[in-house]
Amino acid sequence: MKNPPPDDAVPEGRRERKRRETRQRIVDAAMKLFLDRGYEATTMNDIADAADVSRRSLFDYFPTKEDVLFAGQDDFIPALVEEMRQRPKGEPWPVLVEHAMARAIEDAATPESFAIEALVQRTPSLQPRRQLKYMRLEQAIGEALAERGNSGEDRQRAALLAAVVVAGFRLAASAPGDARLSEGVHQSVSRDFRGFWQALRDFGEEGLAPRTPSPATLRRRDTPRKKGNP
Structure with missing residues (x-):
C-alpha cells in the first residue's frame, strides 16, 4: 500500500x-x-x-537525442540531492554522502540502467555529455553539503569532498552492473565506499608522513652555484 x-x-x-x-x-x-x-x-x-x-x-x-539518452541519469541528480537533504543534521559528511548515494543508486538501479551506462561508456560521441554529467553531479553534491555549513571553509571542504566522491563514483561506475545486482546494489555501493575511504586514508597518511629529501635534491643543495646563476 x-x-x-x-x-x-x-x-x-x-x-x-x-x-x-x-x-x-x-x-x-x-x-x-x-x-x-x-x-x-x-x-x-x-x-x-x-x-x-x-x-x-x-x-x-x-x-x-542525447537529452533522451541521459534523461534517467539527469533525474538521478535531484533524487540524490533530496536523499542528502533528508539525512540527519550533524551527520558526518562522508557518512551522509555514502548513505545518500547508496540509497539513490539503489532506487535507480535496473538491468536496463546498467546496460545504458555501459552503452554510454563505449560510445565515443557521448563522452563530452558524460563528462558534463559528472561535473553537474559534483556541483550538486558540493552545494548540498555546503547548505549544512556556515563558513567559507565549509564551502571549500564541501567542494573538495564532492570532487573526490565523484572521482570514486566514476571508477565504480565501470564495474559490471550484473555483479552489483546479484550482490545487492546497496551492499555493493557501501563496499565500494569502504574501499574508497580506506584508500583516501592511506593516501593521507603517506602525504602527511615526514619527508626526507631525495638524493637528487641533496646533490643540488650541495653543488656550489656558479656566479651569475640565480
Whole structure:
C-alpha cells in the first residue's frame, strides 16, 4: 500500500500527469531502441514512431537525442540531492554522502540502467555529455553539503569532498552492473565506499608522513652555484 502524500504536497494536475506519462513513454521507447540498435543507429524519427508521438512533440520534450539518452541519469541528480537533504543534521559528511548515494543508486538501479551506462561508456560521441554529467553531479553534491555549513571553509571542504566522491563514483561506475545486482546494489555501493575511504586514508597518511629529501635534491643543495646563476 502506498503512503499518502504529505499534507503540503501539491496535487498533480491532469495536464502535468499526461506530460509526465508521455515523457516516460518516450524515454522507455528510446532506451529499448538504443539497446537493440545502438545509439548511433537510432534516429529521433525512430524514437517518435516507437513512442507514438509526433516529431514536433518529441522535440518539445527532448531537443536532442542525447537529452533522451541521459534523461534517467539527469533525474538521478535531484533524487540524490533530496536523499542528502533528508539525512540527519550533524551527520558526518562522508557518512551522509555514502548513505545518500547508496540509497539513490539503489532506487535507480535496473538491468536496463546498467546496460545504458555501459552503452554510454563505449560510445565515443557521448563522452563530452558524460563528462558534463559528472561535473553537474559534483556541483550538486558540493552545494548540498555546503547548505549544512556556515563558513567559507565549509564551502571549500564541501567542494573538495564532492570532487573526490565523484572521482570514486566514476571508477565504480565501470564495474559490471550484473555483479552489483546479484550482490545487492546497496551492499555493493557501501563496499565500494569502504574501499574508497580506506584508500583516501592511506593516501593521507603517506602525504602527511615526514619527508626526507631525495638524493637528487641533496646533490643540488650541495653543488656550489656558479656566479651569475640565480
